[in-house]
Amino acid sequence: MKTKLYLLLFLSFFLAVSCTEDETEPGFSIDTAEDIVIASESNSQAIITFTSMREWTAKTDADWLSVSPSSGSAGAAEVTVTARSENTTGNVRTAVLTLTSGTLSREIVLRQVPTDYVLVEQSGYDVAKEGGKLEIEFLTNVPEDELKIYSTENDWLTQPVETRSATAWCIRLVVSENTDAKPRTAEIVFVKDNGSEEIVLNTVTIVQQGVSASSSTDYSQDKSVRFMQKATEGNGIPIVIMGDGFIDTEIADGTYDKVMDKALENLFSEEPVKSLRAYFNVYAVTAVSENNIFGSGYKTAFSCELEGGSSTYVEGNDEVIQAYMRCVPDIDYAKTLVVVVLNSTAYAGTTFFGYTDAAGNRIEFAIAYCPVIESLDSEYFRQVLTHEAIGHGFAKLEDEYSYSGTISLEKASQVKELQELGWAQNVDLTDEPDAVLWAQFLNDSRYAAEGLGVFEGACTFEFDVYRPSEDSMMNSNTVGFNAPSRKAIYDRIMKEGSGVTPTYEDFVAFDLQSNVQSRTVTRAATAPGRPFAHPRFTDKALDF
Template sequence: MRNRTYLLWSLLLGLLFMTYACSDDTPGGGSGGSSVMSVDWPEGEDVPLEAQMGAVQELDFHADQNWTTSVSQDWLEVEPSSGGAGDYTLKLSVIKPNDTGDVRTATLSLISGSTPLRITIIQEEYIRVEKETYNVPAEGGNLDINFFTTIDQGTPDNPNFNVYSSGADWITDRQAAATRADEDTYNVQLRVLPNEGKQSRTTQFYFVKEPFDNDHANNYILATATIVQAGQGSGTSESYEEDGKVVVLQEHTAGEGIPLVIMGDGFLDTDITSGYYEQVMDKAVEHLFTEHPISEMAEYFDIYCVQVVSPNGNFGVGEENYGETALGCWMETGTSTGVGGNDETVQQYAQKVEGIDLDDTQVVVILNSDAYKGTNYNYWYTDGTPSNFSIAYFPIIGNLESEDFRRVLVHETVGHGIGKLHDEYSYEENPLMPDDEIAQTQQQQEDFGWWLNVDFTDDEQAVLWSPFLFDPRYDDQGLGIFEGACTYMSGAYRSTEESMMNGNTMGFNAPSRRALYNNIIKRGEGRTPTLEEFIDFDQQTYVKPTQTRAAAPSRPFGRPRTVRLDRPLGR
């Protein structure tokens, strides 16, 4: 499966460098007089950059007065971005890999005075797959993935690109390496084994720039092909008699009742009549109450199951590319774990529950697929009013007994949805949280009471979970101030090294448990509990988790998404 190729950049060694130069006789940069800038690069030639994130090119630059820079595309970064008179080495960096499937360019503008010096930056390396999605029947068969690349071929010991799979054991190679069809076109020859399961299954093939760093995989992926194989339950629905029927799974015995509506997408009529749909929903409810504190507060919830009959199990591929299923669910490609559906249709099905208040409802949508995806959507109105309405989308990851299925369900539904918790993990490709995102998150913390498990200070006296840091009753819970949260490596802080909102292990930490407890009491009893009330509850019921349930962290997901509403829900 791995095709060994290499790329040899020609740097025009031995060529005498000419000079880009720009002069301006008007005052500029605060120093007045003539402005002269020059860059050592062959005149009239574009500056090349390789395709992967982190690729770098340097330019020697001279200015005789103050200067600044600007770039026309967000995939390019230049350092330094400004300076005074003198000689500089500009570092051009790729901050997003070229996954466009085509050549891409950007313009670097060096500005001093009124006449900028403009230089074209070009990425000629790319890989383009013939199709981004391949649908395979349940019985399997042979499959060829064709792709085109501008990257030169190399040797087995010195490849310049490769093809990797996400490790599905139901796909085998028909050839040991990609086969070259012509000068720039190749194909990967595969055999897809029969799918004996009910649900569809999904895997990806990644086309990456070498040398490849597995710890920073996203930096090197230039193209992705997704393979979706139908399950034994695939086909088309013939009867919609069961569609829209509501089954009451649980009635509250404490408080006023918090509505939770669970439904599935991509299930056929036969999945409902056979009892499989009910089996999936029952298992989901069982998983829902497996982590503290919600495990001790199940009596506050009214739980309803809405039966949804899909015409088929064909989910959409790509963000907001609605599928052919009843709820139009879609899944993002590549390493992205994003998933969603037609929110308005989901609301209509939730309203099958008589008298339900959508603004106070948590909805769970389970996709009949084994893909590793998960996204929760929280809602607020244009007037700045938050809504308790939330939709958590995720597939049956692996199978019904899979620990990943349980953990993702809890992370998305309980953590993001009910607790309004932020993610506590970070990606190395997100080095520093931007100031505008920090400001927006802080505003929602203050106005909505969301995201109270993260903060933006390392001051023990000021951080949101400060009371726990100085309470001896919490000395053994590993609490502190750890940099890295909200998917960023720096600028945001979390309270523990590991947690359910980080690697989906070790349960919810104390700040998260407090947020969950407060939100359930607010919605269930209409009051705000005190800190000491929560601590009394927590001390009586909390049992420190061990690693036996989730020995290894699972892959992180994209951050929770917020949706602004310009009209009431369900209308």
């Protein structure tokens, strides 16, 4: 599909006829301010024609888009932008094409629609405690008989009623009054049903405020430390667990300790940390929050924020978190994993690593955020906490899932940097079986039954980056860590816990003797189907 846009670049100049091209003053005038829409399919194109009286260049900031030609001389010109891949993200992809002539430049916004999309007017709605009517507007290209709209709460939201005009939809809801103290959350989920499966295309979050927010008055337990587990092997690798959004009454009645205890249990529920638990010292630091609600107008100890909507991104104030970590004495903070558990049932999780010491050297310190997803005993809580804290935070593994597009040059460079540090050992930028980081496993008959190979797609990208297995804890969360990931975890435990750099055969002996392979499949759970936030490489200095 091609879209033609004619851009007239009027170059005004006040020079004699004998003036050279270099002396011509550049000037742009673009008739249209509308964005260019590109079809969802791979190789979809848009053609931009213009006239310039000086030499020009064209470039884009998107790795999923190519531009040809990228430069030209004065006169009539035509630039073709081509989508390198199909847009399967479920969201519109945006790029900027910059045309430059001389010292002046103009930007043109290009948008590639997804294969199947639902575009919502806004991803989140705040509703007063009194309730009332709510309208959610969205656009979609999904046929009416294939589009399903679900509500996660039917007791205080009416059944959605939709009206449609062409591609425009409006869901009209009635929200009941909330008589509880705490706010409540519901999601409207947009799904395409193609007959064989249902694909989540977008999610809208509705938060209704409660009657009032509970506030802490007793901060006497704030920053107190509980030694949860003492290492009986090695040097004692430190893990510090703390919670955000817990008020004084929830600490006094034991809720806080129950959450910390469950987090500890979940952290050591997968191999190889399950068999190597004795190498860890684990501490809980109590954090008393003013409110037990996240969002505008409320205060929590670490100011954690959940992006909401279809996003699973979480962030907090890492300087404050570091200050609470330092309540634990006599540990190596540069090697500490901090786990922050949010007093929320939201499906979310994000890890931050890549910190440096005072000399600018990369250190192992990391912060993993995870809410108490659904409930304390939820399989989601266990799986996501393991994925974030052990996978990303402790072992510095990369994600093995993919959404769309070819891996960007920036991300590829970051992967290489991580691997130079011994991190990101579960992905590679080559598909050569004898050259990938896990080549030894592919040639080892002892791992023939594990289904290892070279599978395209990782680090959220579909192309030009590869993972060791079809599925894993770093992919869907519903199966255990694959062998290369287990080795990365084992290697760090041995190095940090015993000061020994293990060999490949050392790992295999442990892996087989401990019968780890037969215990890597986790309890099944149906994934909500939302993309998980990629770990953030912070490049910040730890506050020593």
